[in-house]
Amino acid sequence: MSDAYIALADGRVLEARARAPGRTRGELVFTTAYTGYEESLTDPSYAEQILTFSYPLIGNYGVRTERFESESVQPRAAIARELTDDVADWLAGEGVPAVDHVDTREIVTTVREEGAMACGIAAGPDATPEDAVDEMEACKPMSDHVDIGAQVSVAEPTVHEGGGDVDVALLDCGAKGSIISSLTDRGADVHVLPYDATPEDVAAVEPDVLFVSNGPGDPENFVAAQNVVDEFAGELPLAGICLGQQVITSALGGSTEKMAFGHRGVNQPVKDLRTDKVVMTTQNHGYTVDDTGPLEVTQVNVNDDTVEGLxxxxxDVITRQYHPEANPGPHDSLGFFDEVLDLASSSRRVAAD
Ligand SMILES: NC(=O)CC[C@H](N)C(=O)O
Incomplete structure (x- = not known):
């Protein structure tokens, strides 16, 4: 007999095996990444989502905190064909429900055909299908999580010293740790500011560049970050990754839209329109830039032509929709951070004059 149930918004209830008990709800998405489960499970951009791994075995090389992208597990639940004890024990210890022994191919094809959808999970000895359905029915659309930034941002400003000459103000909308370390490794001092920092808070750190991080949910809900970008556009170089690209574009007069099921994986091909070169990238997003406003499209997704770089x-703006910090993922695009720091030291501004 099953001891876990997954209720989908299309009315189906799937039976599964409980690996970490609990009841929860979230937007059902999938990643095709075959490694990097620790990085994905600690990526704050997965807040309020239920993460399905399409790769059938998750946890085969253990769980190490060095590979975490934040201090806690971020999706509300995990689904896989088979979870190892290492991963199941970790998620159980964190109070995050996890289930396996389910046909994840069916879940993935459903999400591909019907889009990311509300989902409820009930796992453990007393779980019933009705519990999972109740959870699913209480699941809010992602855009209704208007203050999702508060769940994932730092509460107070913090500084990470890289020992160099460049000061980066990083608006933390749910930043992955390796975005910060990619900057400090290149000598930048990174001033991490809360997602709702004011223009005065940003000015106080005297930055050379304003960097908007990745983050969960609907970019249109990051109103404070958009205000900060609006305030400094044209005054300070601007850079952004993922939600950062979306927030910067909206603030400058462009717009974003929700995708059917998004891009989540480590083999998304991106073409640079200036060099015609294609690189493999790590991605995790469900929204995309629709109208680019004053920004020029420099990179596109080879699969569906969506905007990957602006x-x-x-x-003095440079943004990426994918994750150049590449944790997990191919390192093809790490040079983005050098470009950002070049921008900060004004070399591009001089060159453009
Ligand atoms: N990784 C991210 O920053 C994700 C951005 C945004 N929440 C989206 O899903 O599109």
């Missing part, structure tokens, strides 16, 4: 020489 640039403005005039406004």
């Amino acid at each position: 640039d403005s020489e005039e406004l």
Whole structure:
């Protein structure tokens, strides 16, 4: 007999095996990444989502905190074909429900066909299908999580010293740790500011560049970050990753839209339109830039032509929809951080004059 149930918004209830008990709800998404489960499970951009792994075995090389992208597990639950004890014990210890022994191929094809959807999970000895359905029915659309930034951002400003000359103000909308370390490794001092920092808070750290991080949920809900970008556009170089690209674009007059099921994986091909070169990238997003406003499209996704990179020489802006910090994932695009720091030291501004 099953001891776990997954209720989908299309009315189906799937039976599974409980690996970490509990009841929860969230937006059902999937990643095709075959490694990097520790990084994915600690990526704050997965807040309020239920993460399905399409790769059938998750946990085969253990669980090490060095690979975490934040201090806690971020999705509300995990689903896999088979979870090892290492991962199941970790999730149980964190109070995050986990289930396996389910046909994840069916879940993935359902999400591909019907889009990311509300989902409820009930796992453990007393779980019933009705519990999972109750959870699913209480699941809010992602855009209704208007203050999701508060769940994932630092409460107080913190500084990470890289020992160099460049000061980066990083608006932490749910930043992955390796975005910060990619900057400090290159000598930048990173001033991490809460997602709702004011323009005064940003000015107080005297930054050379304003960097908007990745983060969960609907970018249109990050109103404070958009205000900060609006305030400094044209005054300070701007850089962003994922939600950061979306927030910067919206603040400059463009717009974003929700995708059917998004991009989550470590083999998304991205073409640079200036060099015609294609690189493999790590991705995790459910929204995309629709109208780019004053920004020029420099990179596109080879699979579906969505916007992957934006640039403005005039406004000193450089953004990426994918994750150049590459944790997990191929390291093809790490050079983005060098470009950001070059921008900060004004070399591009001089060159553009
Ligand atoms: N990784 C991210 O920053 C994700 C951005 C946004 N929450 C999206 O899903 O599109």
